[in-house]
Amino acid sequence: MFNRFLMTLTTALMASTAASAETITLRVLGQPSGSGLIAQQKEEPFFKALAEKTGLDIKVEYLPVDVAGIPDTDGLRILKSGLFDIVSIRGPQVSRDEPSVLGLDLVGLNTSFEAGRKHMDAFKGYVGGRLESQFDAKLLGVWPAGPQVIFCKPEIKGLADLSGLKVRVGDQSAANFVAKLGATGISMPFGEVQQSLSRGVVDCAITGPASANSGGWPEATTTVLPVALQLAVNGYAINLKSWEKFSPEQQEKLAAAIDELNSDIWSFSEELYEDAMRCNTGQTPCERGKPYALTEATVSEADLKTVAAAVGEVSLPVWAKQCNAVAPDCEETWKKTIGAELGL
Incomplete structure (x- = not known):
C-alpha cells in the first residue's frame, strides 16, 4: 500500500515540476499546517525565501505533511525514497522507524530548554550517523516544539x-x-x-x-x-542524492541557512511557550x-x-531495549554522551 501511494504521489509531483536543467528543485515536506506558529511563521516563510536568502539557483516546493496526505510517521521513508528532498522530521512520530531519534528526548530528560540543548547536542551526531546509514539522509539540525x-x-x-x-x-x-x-x-x-x-x-x-x-x-x-x-524534538534532513547535487560551497551555504533557522526556532519556541x-x-x-x-x-x-x-x-530502560535491537551500540553511545552529562 505504501509503495502504491509512493508511485502515485511521485507521478503527481513529477508532473507538477518544471525546472530548467540548471535550477535545482528542492521539494520540502513540512510540519502539519495546523500544528502552530513555528510552521506558519518560521518554517514555511524560510523555505519559500530560501533561494533569495542563500543566492542558490534553486526552486523550492514546500508542502505541509498533512496537505500532502502523508502520515507524519512516514517521514524517514519518504526521505529515503527521494520523493521529497528535505523533510521536516517529527521526532516522536518517526521514532518507530529509527528509535535512536527518541534518545534525544526521553520523558524526564529535557525538562528545560537549557537541558534540551545540552542533551540534543551530545547525541545528535549519533542520530545523524544512523540517518545516513539507514535512510540515505543527512541530518541538518534539530529543534524543540517546546515543553510537552x-x-x-x-x-x-x-x-x-x-x-x-x-x-x-x-x-x-x-x-x-x-x-x-x-x-x-x-x-x-x-x-x-x-x-x-x-x-x-x-x-x-x-x-x-x-x-x-x-x-x-x-x-x-x-x-x-x-x-x-x-521538548518534542524535530529537525531537518536532506536526501543524500539531493545533497550531492550541490557543490561543497553550495552545501555550506545551504547548511548555514538551515542552521540559522534551527537557532531561530529554539528562541521562538521558548517565547511561544x-x-x-x-x-x-x-x-x-x-x-x-x-x-x-x-x-x-x-x-x-x-x-x-x-x-x-x-x-x-x-524511559531509558524501555527505549534502550528497542534501540539496541536495531543498533547494538545505541545504549552504549547514549550513556557515553547524554548519560555522561547526567552523571549516569
Missing part, C-alpha cells in the same frame, strides 16, 4: 489523577510513562485530538501549549498541568494566541520527582 505538558477534560490536580484515564501521547516513551501512572497511552495524529477530547475518546492529551492553542484544545479541556515531560501558557489560562499579555480560561494546576514537588525519576526507571 498535559491538558485534561476532567479536572486534575497532579500526575496521580491520570490513573484510569486515557491519554493521547506523542511517542512510546510517553506511553510507557503514563502507563506507570496507571493511565492508558493512545497515539493519534494531532489533527484528531481536539475532536477526540470533545467526544471523550481520550480524557487528556500531551502537547506544547502553543500547539494546543492553535489546535483549539482548550475548547475541549478544563485543566492544564504544566509539568514538562519532553510562555505566551501560550498565558493565553491558555486567561492571563496577559497574550500576543500570539487565542485567549482561553483553563485552570492551571500547581506542579507539586512529588510530580517533579516522578518526572525526573522517569529517565532511569521507565
